[in-house]
Amino acid sequence: MKSLMRRIDRFCIDHPKFGIRNLMLYIVIGSGLVWLFGKMDGNNILINALVFNGDAVFKKFQIWRLFTFVLVPTQDGFLFLISLYFYYFIGNTLERYWGSGKFTIYYFSGMVLNILYATIFWLATNVSISINTSYLNLSMFFAFATLFPEMQVLLFFIIPIKMKWLGIANAVIFALAIITSKFPINLLPIIAILNYFIFCGGWLLDYVKPSKVKQKQKTIDFKKAAKKYNKNQAKKPYTRKCEVCGRTDTDYPDLEFRFCSRCEGYHCFCIDHINSHVHFKN
Template structure:
């Protein structure tokens, strides 16, 4: 466990009252309520809740909180139902894995980062725009779920079974494309918004990501190691020979000749040379 994970565990342990049990249940209920109200008000209800910094600066401070309840997947009711149920499912899965406090802190950090980036974007651009939404919080929640349960299968559009990790890679590619598009068009401020807004995922999973990278580099180094290459060559020779697995480089005895004989490989010889127990300590090292 890395330093960041230890600090988060200590913080959550010392502040258990920060946890909101069943947090996603309340978020989903609010999303459904706003969606239904929009159906009767032609979208006016959610417009009163969205994150518009210009209006917040004029005194509509409730928008600092109410943007959490605005659905990010409006439109067709079936699509809204599928996405809302999916985020409810992964939110509950994360809470069951981490506990209420850690999940609430994760969700809360995402909200605070979105508020921060939304306000900074407004102060830099000065444009009357909606500069924060729950899209990036939901995205970071999905990335967290995919990191913890990479091989779990879900039904895409309720039909096509796919592993969660492949969906996460597709979302990450689209995410990177959007950021690159902003930067290539010189819109540096807008390009930094998704990076900062999803920073909570990297905060909570930095140690895990570093461990994955270390394992990957270790496997890569192992594949090009001379001992590994020689071992694979020896295995291939055995498969072609199909007679014995080990043969002493001094006396020529094999495990087929003496099934009870133990064989060892010398680490001091330059190559992959095998010796029986009589000669493992009594042979000239090959250099």
């Protein structure tokens, strides 16, 4: 998982133009238009034509449903408007934190996994289910709560609460839904949010490290490590190199580099990855 994330980071660095900028803005606008036109359509013809449906996709070859299901509203009225704003805020924040390329990969991998979930369900039960953005939004919510656990939001616009507690509450509800459903169908929702575990598993493990429960840790001698690091760097054509993306101060003289105090050893990262890397452990 760590190796995969480093490859994704490297790909995004090597292809800076990859990705859809302001992806969530397009999703929100599209969802708003579908909701508006759906209100004018009393028979829900438009909604039914956009949702993912196994029979329609695989028997009638209505391929557009593989993409348009993300535009189908999951709520109505005031709750719909609130959810649009909330998930736009979450998605936009993740895009600014990860970059357009990485967020695009995250969102589209979530779409693929949701389609996989619905397809397996259809093949296993011969029942065609209509999927929407519920699990996509849940995976984004979990990612946001993992990366920004201390951020406070106003629950019901009144109660200040940290994202980590909302994340834990949603995780408990998600787990209970899995436990109370029939096996093995109850495991399928995990497939739908697998992109969260792929992208945020490293941060999640770091957050619940044994050190959090007062387990003994190794003491790092930074003076000794720095001396060894500088000795090794003297043999190289650069002074600083990011452990994630490989950029150096020679190739990018204006780029800021820092050293991580949470990694074991002496590891250098660029400003883009100092807060978003998987920590090195000996």
